[in-house]
Amino acid sequence: MRLSQSIVLLVVSNLLWSVGANAQYETEDGYQSLFNGEDLSGWVIPDGDNGHWKVVAGVIDYDARSEATGDRNLKTAAEYGDFILKIDWRIKEASGSYDVPIVLGDGSYLTDAAGQKLTIKMPNADSGIYLRGHPQAQLNIWHWPVGSGEVYGIRNNPNTPPEIRAGVTPRINADKPIGEWNSFVIILIGDRVTVLLNDHLVLEQAKLPGIPERGPIVLQHHGGPGKDGKLKPASSLVQFKNIWIKPLER
Missing domain, CATH: 1.20.5 (Single alpha-helices involved in coiled-coils or other helix-helix interfaces)
Structure with missing residues (x-):
């Protein structure tokens, strides 16, 4: 040899x-495994998806082109309350450039002298994980400067109190470059979430107003093809693997 x-x-x-x-x-x-590395057993595939959520080389692969006419997200058949979730993810590639705002540590946006948001154009893709199936309790996976793990639906809501908005804003951008694997550890107890990204604490006991007591783990579809068939900027070109959950009894 x-x-x-x-x-x-x-x-x-x-x-x-x-x-x-x-x-x-x-x-x-x-822990219980949520993905066997072979097929999507235990997951609910969107009706009419036509094979766009699939398993490729031992990972869950999505090309942002689900043909489902309704919900195009992938979710677990089981529902969970309090838990620790471990999940690896990566953005395979960017689907175009995007004007991305700069989010400050308190969750507000950097603006110019006239109060207009300042943006920078950069390659991007966008997905996320809905905790207990609640869209507003989504941990973002993307390429914004603020970093993945932020809870956009709560932070971006103008009615969110300042202390809650700051809490759901990542302390640091701990993302690896596009194409490389990242690891989330997500600890959800009641309406409080703590998130580690690549062994860095990005959220600590952040409050998630309105989150239900139980629900599925949801992997988000975002973007998709336009009328010309080309993917819109920030589409969900993502993969997931090593998905483990440890239910926590209250």
Whole structure:
């Protein structure tokens, strides 16, 4: 056997061992797997999707082109209350450029002297995770300077009190570049969420007004093709893997 082949086999062997060891560790720690790496068992595929939410090479893959006429999100069949959720995700590529605002630490926008939002044009894609199936309690996955993990539906609501708006705004941008894998650890207890992104604390005990007591985990569709068939900017070109949940009894 050639040396290069030996190296490849060693790398693959180590990778398989680490995946198996991680699965054993999660199971021993009380986690349940939400994705078997083979198919979408345990998930509700949108009616009429036509194969755009699919499994490719052991990961959940989405191309932002679901043909469903209604809800185009992918969600778990089961519902959950309090939990710790671990999930890896990556933006495969940007679907175009987008004028992105700059969000300040208190959740407000940076503006010019006339009070107009300042934006910068940058490549972007957009998805997210709805906690307990609630669209307003969505942890964003995107390429904004504020970083992933923010709760846009609450932060961007003008009726949100300042202290709550600041709480759902990430402390830092902990995202890796487009194309690289990221890891969320999401801890939801009652109406409070704490989020780690790539081992960085981005939200701490952030309040989520209006979140229901139970609901599914939802992976968001965003954007999609326009009339010309081309994807709109900030479409959901995303993948997910290593999805584990640990229900927390109250």
